Amino acid sequence: MKTIQRSIVSLFAALLATIFVSTPDAAPYQKGDVKLQSIGPLATGPDGVLFVSDPKAASIIAIKTEAKPTDKSSGNFKVEGLNAKVAAVLGASVDQVRIVDLAVDSASKTAYMSVVRGQGADANAVVVSVHPSGKIHVLSLKNIQHSVAKLSNAPDDKETGTGRRRRNQRMESITDIAFVKGKVIVAGLSNEEFSSTLRTIPFPFEGSQKGTGVRIFHGAHGRYETSSPVRTFVSYDIAGDPYILAAYTCTPLVKIPMMELKPGSNVMGETIAELGNRNRPLDMIVYKKNGKEYLLMANSSRGVMKITTEKLGNYKGITEKVSRGETEGVPYETISDWTEVHQLAELDSQHALVVRGADGDNLNLEAVRLP
Amino acid sequence: MPLRHYYAIAFCPFILVLQLGCTKATQDNAAESTKPSGLIRLAKRAAVPSQAVFEVDLPQAVADGLANSETLETADWEQVFHIHAETAEGLDWRKLPPVQGSYRVTNNHLIFEPLFALQAGVNYHAVFNPSKAGLLPEGTSFDVIEATLRLERPRAMPETIVSQVYPTANSLPENLLKFYLHFSAPMSQGNVYSHIHLLNARNKKIDLPFLEVDEELWNPDGTRLTILFDPGRIKSGLLPREQDGPVLQKGQSYTLKIDATWPDAAGAPLKKGFTKKFIVAAPDVEIPSPARWKMTAPEADSINPMTLDFPEPLDHALLQRLLWIEDAGKHAVEGQVQVRNSERQWTFVPSRGWKDGDYRVVIGTGLEDLAGNNVARPFEVDRVQRPEDEFIPDYVTLDFKVGN
Numbered sequence: 001m002k003t004i005q006r007s008i009v010s011l012f013a014a015l016l017a018t019i020f021v022s023t024p025d026a027a028p029y030q031k032g033d034v035k036l037q038s039i040g041p042l043a044t045g046p047d048g049v050l051f052v053s054d055p056k057a058a059s060i061i062a063i064k065t066e067a068k069p070t071d072k073s074s075g076n077f078k079v080e081g082l083n084a085k086v087a088a089v090l091g092a093s094v095d096q097v098r099i100v101d102l103a104v105d106s107a108s109k110t111a112y113m114s115v116v117r118g119q120g121a122d123a124n125a126v127v128v129s130v131h132p133s134g135k136i137h138v139l140s141l142k143n144i145q146h147s148v149a150k151l152s153n154a155p156d157d158k159e160t161g162t163g164r165r166r167r168n169q170r171m172e173s174i175t176d177i178a179f180v181k182g183k184v185i186v187a188g189l190s191n192e193e194f195s196s197t198l199r200t201i202p203f204p205f206e207g208s209q210k211g212t213g214v215r216i217f218h219g220a221h222g223r224y225e226t227s228s229p230v231r232t233f234v235s236y237d238i239a240g241d242p243y244i245l246a247a248y249t250c251t252p253l254v255k256i257p258m259m260e261l262k263p264g265s266n267v268m269g270e271t272i273a274e275l276g277n278r279n280r281p282l283d284m285i286v287y288k289k290n291g292k293e294y295l296l297m298a299n300s301s302r303g304v305m306k307i308t309t310e311k312l313g314n315y316k317g318i319t320e321k322v323s324r325g326e327t328e329g330v331p332y333e334t335i336s337d338w339t340e341v342h343q344l345a346e347l348d349s350q351h352a353l354v355v356r357g358a359d360g361d362n363l364n365l366e367a368v369r370l371p
Numbered sequence: 372m373p374l375r376h377y378y379a380i381a382f383c384p385f386i387l388v389l390q391l392g393c394t395k396a397t398q399d400n401a402a403e404s405t406k407p408s409g410l411i412r413l414a415k416r417a418a419v420p421s422q423a424v425f426e427v428d429l430p431q432a433v434a435d436g437l438a439n440s441e442t443l444e445t446a447d448w449e450q451v452f453h454i455h456a457e458t459a460e461g462l463d464w465r466k467l468p469p470v471q472g473s474y475r476v477t478n479n480h481l482i483f484e485p486l487f488a489l490q491a492g493v494n495y496h497a498v499f500n501p502s503k504a505g506l507l508p509e510g511t512s513f514d515v516i517e518a519t520l521r522l523e524r525p526r527a528m529p530e531t532i533v534s535q536v537y538p539t540a541n542s543l544p545e546n547l548l549k550f551y552l553h554f555s556a557p558m559s560q561g562n563v564y565s566h567i568h569l570l571n572a573r574n575k576k577i578d579l580p581f582l583e584v585d586e587e588l589w590n591p592d593g594t595r596l597t598i599l600f601d602p603g604r605i606k607s608g609l610l611p612r613e614q615d616g617p618v619l620q621k622g623q624s625y626t627l628k629i630d631a632t633w634p635d636a637a638g639a640p641l642k643k644g645f646t647k648k649f650i651v652a653a654p655d656v657e658i659p660s661p662a663r664w665k666m667t668a669p670e671a672d673s674i675n676p677m678t679l680d681f682p683e684p685l686d687h688a689l690l691q692r693l694l695w696i697e698d699a700g701k702h703a704v705e706g707q708v709q710v711r712n713s714e715r716q717w718t719f720v721p722s723r724g725w726k727d728g729d730y731r732v733v734i735g736t737g738l739e740d741l742a743g744n745n746v747a748r749p750f751e752v753d754r755v756q757r758p759e760d761e762f763i764p765d766y767v768t769l770d771f772k773v774g775n
Contacts, residue, residue, distance in 0.1 A: 040586065056591060081467075087458040088467035091485045093493050094459045098561050100585070117487060119559040120636035121593065122421075124487050138471050138486055169595060169688060173586035191588035191597040192688045193737045193745070194548055228602055229584070249582055249602065274610045278579060 028204040029064050029145040036061075036141070039114040039125035042103035045179040045203065050103065050112055050139075052127060053174040053186065057150075060177065060184055062203065064145035067108035067129070074109040074347050077132045077367040082355065084362065086128055089136050090117045099363065102283075102343035104353050111345070111353055111365065112139070130365060149205040151186065172197070179203065180235040180258065181242055187230035198230060198244070200261050228252075234284040236293060236309050245312065247281030247297065253330070255312060272312060273330040283344040285352060287370050296335075296344060296352065296371075304338040306371055307331070335371050411497045411518040413489075414482070420522055421488035425454055425497050427481050432511055433501045434479045443504065448474040450503040452481055457494040464496050491524040527639030531556040533629050536647050537687035538741050540713040544655040545621045546605045546750065548743040550598045551688055552629065557593035557636035566633035567598060569618070570626040577625075580618045593636060597688075605742075607751055624650045655742040658749050659685060661734055661769055668771045671727040676709075676718035677771070679732065684714035686739040693735030695719075697768075699728055725773045732769040 038056035045051060048065040079085060087094040100114040111130040116123055127139040151172075172188040179185075188197040233246040235258065242258040246269070256269040280300040286309060287294055295307040307330060340357030347353040351367040358364045415423035429437070437443075443451075453469040472485040481499075489495065499516040501507065537551040552567075569580040581598050588597035603611035604618050619625065631644035663682050669675035677696060687710055696704045696719055706721035736747035743750035747763040 055586070081462075084458045084462055085468055088456050088464070088469070089471050091454075091456045091470035091472075091487055091493075091495070092458070092490045093456070094462075096490060116561060118490070119561040119634070120638060121557050122488065122636075123560070126487075136468060168692065169590040169592075170692060171589065171591055173584070173588060175584075175586060189584065189586065189588070191590065191595075192686070192692065193739060194599070194602075194743045194750075195737070249584070278611070278615075280583070 029062070029147050031143060031145055033143060034061055034063065034141040034146050036125035039100060039116060039127070040174040041101040041177045042112055042114050042127070043177045043179050043184070044103045044105045044112070045184075048105060048108065049179075049203075050105065050127070051177055051179060051184055052114065053177050054125070055172065055174045058172065059151065060149045060186060060201065060205075062147045062149075062184075062205065063127075063139075063141075065105065065108075065110070065112075065129075065139070067105055067110040069107040070109055072109065072132070074132050074353075075351055075367050075369070077109070077111075077347065077351075077353060077365070079130060079134050079136070079365040080358065080362070082130075082363045082365040085136055086113070086115060089128070089138065090115070090124075090126065092117050094361070099343070099355060102345050102353065102355050102365075104345040104347050106346060106348055109347065113355075147205045149184070149201045149203075151188075151199060151201075175230055176232045178233065178235060180244075185233070185235075185244065187233060187246070189229040194228075198233075198246075198256075198261070200258075231281045232284050232297075234286050234295065236286045236295070236312075238309075238312075245284070245286075245295065247284065249280065253281075273332075282342060285344050285346045287346055287352070288349070289370060294371075298338075298341040298344045298354075302334070304335040304341050304344075305332040306335055307333075333371075338368065338371075411499055411516055411520070413520050413522075419488070421491065423489055423522070424485075425452070425483040425495075425520070427452060427497075427499045427516070429476065429479045429481050430501055430513055431479070432507055433504055433513075434476075436504070436507060437476060443474075445474060447504070448481075448483075451501060452483055452497070452499050454483055454485070455496045455498075456490075457496065464494075470495070489522050491522040494519050494521050524638070527635075527637045529631075529639045529642045531558070531635040531639065532642050533645035536627065536645065538684050538714055539687075540684050540741075541649050542652050543619070543649050544653065544742050545617055545619050545651050546654040546656075546742040547619060547651075548600055548602070548605065548739075548741065548750070549686075550627065552596045552598060554594050554596075554635070558589075558596070559634040559636055559638070560587055560589060560593060563587050563596060563633075566630040568628040568630075570628055572624045574626070577618060595688075605750075619651045621651050621653050624648065655683065655740060655744065656749060656751070657740075658744045659683065659738065659740045659746055661732075661746065661767060664769070666732070666769060666771055668730075668773055669725050671773050671775050672724050674721055674724050676720045677725075677730075677732075678719075679717045680712075681715050681717070684741055685717075686741065687714050689735075689738045690714065690717055693738040695733050696721075697731050697733055698726075699730070704730070727774055728772070730771055730773060732771065734767050734769070736763060736765060736767060 036054050038054055040053035040055045043051040048067055050063045050065050052061045052063060054061060083097060083099065084094050086099065087097040090097060096118050098116045100116060103112050105112070109132050113128045113130065115126045115128050117126055118124060129137050129139050170190060170192050172190050174186055175189050176187045177184060182202060184201045184203050186199045186201065188199065228248045230246045231249045233244050235242055235244055244256040244258055246254045246256060248254065252271045253273040254269045254271050279302045282298040282300060284295060284297045287296065293309040295309050297305045297307070299305065312330060341354045342357065343355035345353050347367055350369060352370055353365065354368055355363055355365055411425060411427045413423040414426045449469055455464040455467055456470055457464050458467060470485050472483050475482050497518045497520060501513045532555050533552060534555045535553040564581065564583045567581065569577045571577055580600060582601045589595065600618055601611065604615060606612060627647040629645040631641045633641055635641065659681065665680040667678040669677050690710050691708055694717055698704055704721050706719050709718045711718065734746055737745050739745045746767060
């Protein structure tokens with residue numbers, strides 16, 4: 001067992017910005033075609049709902065999928081050469097297909113992937129479903145039950161200085177989404193100002209409403225606070241209260257109480273660990289085993305880390321600098337045989353489903369027993 | 372479903388067809404073997420070759436059988452007529468699933484329309500095996516037809532260039548946060564970081580200088596890419612900076628290099644590569660202060676520019692979006708913005724002449740300098756010196772008067 005190195009610290013101050021989120025109608029779903037301009041991260045919710053992010057359209061689309069629940073074991077879920085097979089179904093060469101995100105509907109054991117086909121002006125945004133039998137299909141977006149939440153494109157999108165006819169060049173990428181206790185949480189990153197936004201949208205999407213946009217600053221040595229984009233996040237409960245655990249592009253791991261994500265209030269997030277240099281957090285899941293809850297985090301260069309969330313609940317924010325090389329911090333374990341994991345999703349109580357590198361440029365989709 | 376009229380059934384000059392008729396013996400050599408009545412071909416829209424459909428003539432016996440049967444499901448059709456993309460060299464296409472699409476029959480032609488436009492340069496292997504339909508009269512069989520079809524890549528001439536990189540100054544702060552790369556036409560997306568390099572004074576590539584975000588921070592048109600320096604190596608006290616130090620170091624010189632091999636959205640490489648040399652100055656930790664801007668107001672009835680001169684370069688993109696002018700009635704004045712003098716000067720020329728009266732420059736507090744310090748808040752807030760956040764307005768203003 002190692003411990004996460006920490007050299008820094010402190011509480012977060014978080015500045016809330018109110019951002020409007022509007023939806024076209026109050027019905028849970030409407031039937032019709034969905035046209036994606038782009039595709040980002042996915043999330044699943046209850047009753048077969050799949051949340052698809054479309055950053056270019058600044059939208060979250062909730063799709064009612066038709067996948068049927070199953071009790072069958074999914075431990076044999078394995079698709080070798082996933083990227084070549086997805087490319088084949090899409091009729092493209094493998095170098096023109098990019099798997100953006102993976103989500104699993106644990107009731108039907110169906111995996112969904114957001115995929116971009118092509119790199120040029122004619123690129124297609126596609127949702128692909130993968131059945132445990134290995135069958136790969138493009139999810140039809142024609143005449144489907146769906147509901148759309150439109151995200152406003154940032155608080156400041158005036159173009160008045162150059163005439164209103166000029167097109168706004170600002171875009172907000174979506175780095176992660178999750179469904180947590182009746183809300184869709186969306187982490188965003190602008191291509192202009194350097195700030196990070198966390199929005200919450202109640203689901204079912206209802207008429208015009210205020211969402212919460214939280215701009216987050218994080219600390220170092222209990223002294224400096226800066227802003228940064230959230231790379232990935234996950235929710236977990238401490239004593240019945242939901243928290244967001246967010247991993248940042250510049251390495252800190254931060255916990256944020258969800259109860260405080262309210263319009264107009266200030267949120268304090270705590271830096272509870274640093275994830276190390278030359279490393280990007282990629283994906284996180286929380287699971288239970290033998291009555292204990294654990295966090296699994298896939299990283300670009302530091303493998304998959306397993307952290308006990310029990311420790312996170314009691315762990316106080318890093319408030320003092322520790323000397324170089326010191327390893328005090330939230331304890332973690334690197335899962336040595338989980339190599340090359342790019343995407344991570346919970347499949348069932350026993351297994352995670354991962355997209356991982358295999359031979360050469362091949363990717364596999366496979367069920368892995370939770371550690 | 373009738374064949375759409377706009378599909379001209381013709382061989383496209385760009386389409387390579389390798390027909391392998393009668394390549395496979397049927398399962399029953401004793402059975403009567405009927406020659407197929409046609410070839411597998413691509414039928415295309417004249418204007419958009421990539422939206423071609425695969426078409427094959429149905430033998431009369433199959434067509435007759437179809438006329439007397441229920442419509443087949445897609446899974447059945449996939450048995451009869453399947454198309455496989457050759458996704459990568461060395462992979463056996465027969466082991467990969469078929470291309471997804473829809474089937475229809477019209478005028479004794481079976482048509483497969485792929486879900487997505489064909490990719491030029493990819494081989495598509497089409498297999499027609501009417502015996503699989505279960506519609507043939509007993510004792511009848513057909514030879515399997517296979518064809519390899521391909522849309523040739525149109526010859527794309529390199530025309531796109533890097534039109535500008537902001538900031539344009541040649542001396543940049545040690546805590547520089549981002550570059551904006553502007554291109555003369557939309558670019559290909561999805562693999563950008565392999566084409567962008569930062570070299571030190573000895574022309575050696577610096578390892579991982581930028582924050583590589585999978586989302587790639589493009590503008591809606593795909594003509595501008597935002598590149599962020601790794602913020603973990605800028606911020607005080609974070610582990611990456613503690614261990615590796617800042618990417619840029621004061622007093623050193625660097626080159627930003629963009630490879631000419633980067634394909635544009637049409638697939639053509641850049642006309643030429645791009646380099647920007649710069650030297651690094653001390654880190655900038657001060658917020659940009661509008662009180663220190665020099666304002667030059669225009670005269671009434673003129674369309675002379677209103678000019679703001681800044682003591683330091685500001686963010687080029689945000690200068691376009693977070694600065695504007697309002698009249699006394701708080702209505703935004705229409706006009707054109709230009710940013711000059713290495714992003715140290717902002718000029719605004721109104722669409723109509725200035726009127727005598729009071730105006731104000733409105734400044735979004737999110738306006739940043741080159742190091743991410745904005746008008747309201749430095750990139751890093753030192754909580755020892757600034758224990759509490761003051762109220763931060765969305766906008767601040769500078770008043771000016773237009774007169775004769």
